[in-house]
Amino acid sequence: MKRLMLVLVPALMLSVVAANLPVTRAFAQDQDISQMIENAKTPADYEAIAAYYDKKGDEAQKQLEWHESLYKTYKQNPRLSTMRMHCHRLIGIYKSEAREDKMMADQYRHMARQAK
Numbered sequence: 001m002k003r004l005m006l007v008l009v010p011a012l013m014l015s016v017v018a019a020n021l022p023v024t025r026a027f028a029q030d031q032d033i034s035q036m037i038e039n040a041k042t043p044a045d046y047e048a049i050a051a052y053y054d055k056k057g058d059e060a061q062k063q064l065e066w067h068e069s070l071y072k073t074y075k076q077n078p079r080l081s082t083m084r085m086h087c088h089r090l091i092g093i094y095k096s097e098a099r100e101d102k103m104m105a106d107q108y109r110h111m112a113r114q115a116k
Contacts, residue, residue, distance in 0.1 A: 045110035050105040057101030064094035 033052050040046055067087045074084035 019072060040111075041115070043112040043115045046108045046115055050108035050112065051107065053101045053105035057098050057105060060094045060101055064091060064098055067091050076096040 069092045071087040074080040
């Protein structure tokens with residue numbers, strides 16, 4: 001029993017820490033973008049913000065494509081209708097997010113052109 005605890009406790013602690021790392025990094029990036037937006041003055045500043053939104057849009061597009069693929073898989077199995085509904089809802093969310101992020105990137109590129 002002691003051996004099991006010696007293995008399980010560190011493994012559990014490591015998994016908890018690892019699970020929290022991406023959230024921490026994403027939060028830090030969001031704080032950075034807020035500051036970037038607040039301090040933006042030059043075309044390069046606005047282009048950097050546009051690149052941030054391009055990246056967010058690309059991530060949303062990847063999630064959209066992944067959930068569309070899962071939706072097709074779940075559609076073939078009637079027992080997985082709950083999962084299919086979940087994917088259908090997420091498809092709408094990620095489609096909207098990708099569209100909004102692209103629009104934001106375009107707006108900041110326009111601001112970069114005007115700042116010249």
